[in-house]
Amino acid sequence: MPKRIILIVLDSVGAGALEDAYKYNDEGADTLRHIFQNAGADFCLPELEKLGLYKIIGVKSALQDKDLQGAFGKMATKSPAKDTTAGHWEMTGIILDKPFPVYPAGFPKSLINEFETKIGSKIIGNKAASGTEIIKELADEHIKTGYPIVYTSADSVFQIAAHEEHYGLNKLYEICKTAREMLRGENAVGRVIARPFTGENGNFTRTANRKDYSLTPFEETVLDKIKESGGEVIAVGKIEDIFNSKGITRSLHPQGNIAGMRSCLEEIKKLSGKNSLIFTNLVDFDMLWGHRRDVASYAKALKDFDDFLPELKSSLNDEDILIITADHGCDPTYNVHTDHTREYVPLIVYGKNLKKNVNLGVRESLSDIGQTIAGYFSLDKMKNGESFLKQIEK
Secondary structure (H helix, E strand, O other): OOEEEEEEEEEEOOOOOOOOOOHOOOOOHHHHHHHHHOOOOOOOOHHHHOOOOOHHOOOOOOEEEEHHEEEEEEEOOOOOOOOOOHHHHOOOOOOOOOOOOOOOOOOOOOHOOOOOOOOOOOEEEEEOOOOHHHHHHHHHHHHHHHHHHHOOOOOOEEEEEEHHHHHHHHHHHHHHHHHHOOOOOHOOEEEEEEEEEEEEEEEEEEOOOEEEEEOOOOOOOHHHHHOOOOOEEEEEEHHHHHHOOOOOEEOOOOOOHHHHHHHHHHHOOOOOOEEEEEEEOOHHHHHHOOOOOOOOHHHHHHHHHHHHHHHHHOOOOOEEEEEEEEEOOOOOOOOOOOEEHHHHHHEEOOOEEEEEEHHHHHHHOOOHHHHHHHHHHHOOOOOOOOOOHHHHHH
16 A cells, blocks of 8 residues: 655744754754743644644643654754755755855855846845845835845845846746856855845835745755655645755645645645655745744744644544654744754654654754655665654554
């Protein structure tokens, strides 16, 4: 009988600062715990509590151990990075030996000159900035001159913002492709990101037509192994972009967390007759609430996911495995900066035929997920990671 794993990444939902967080200016970051401390006395996530989340982050629970339904633990990121690409690649088997390049003072003049030559236009910006703030600052000049806005952050990203009507969405995508082809070697940033917006006269809003252009994974991932074995890898959300389509058999691009949850559920309800990985990223935690340091909205988004879990769990077949995790942190209470935070990530595993109340401990790498997936699908072992399959199977 075909097997399925549903892997859901709650983008940026961290579980406490890693020991080396000081190297990243992230000492004391603790996304989930700080949300519980700041979201109000009535805030609770009862479905995630049943799966063991409160055990992971040290939040007091009224449940007894016998009432817990899942296996739980937390994982460290072994790659020397705290970005989306590094996190997702690691959970599928790739551990970076060096971080993707970052540009806190903006990109080198020689690189910008090359980009301007290739696109036939000047650019404006070229600094590290908040995406919403740089649009407020430069959108009017962008519309007047027709020059795209280039900026970065503490992460390894080359971001290009442009107005959908005045500049054109397809044109924005084309110059992002140009940047992606250009940014190789020592300037191989993790992602080039198209950041379209609309609006007029100082009132501008980013749209849902963002598009990420990632590097192609330079090693084999568990996605490749599944695909090569004749199985399916269904990418929901920005997963296809993160892996530059490598190892993906089918992709869906719903806009926002709620739509992403519904798309994931619809895929679960389908039976393909093949071993399948349904790989879902819920980006709003990070993009809309983490970077904007909006605790209340972040908490509400967690509650929305928690409310969704009963329907998700009831849709699972007896042999399905649900894995819930994150790729990094983005503590909305952290006031040192507004970028990702170097944190452990939660690991929650549930299946109707799996063991209950299993403490998976502190895992050394996110790649333990990829090794576990490979084992469940009877594929060759991955280069990296320690499987937790024997700990959860009856």
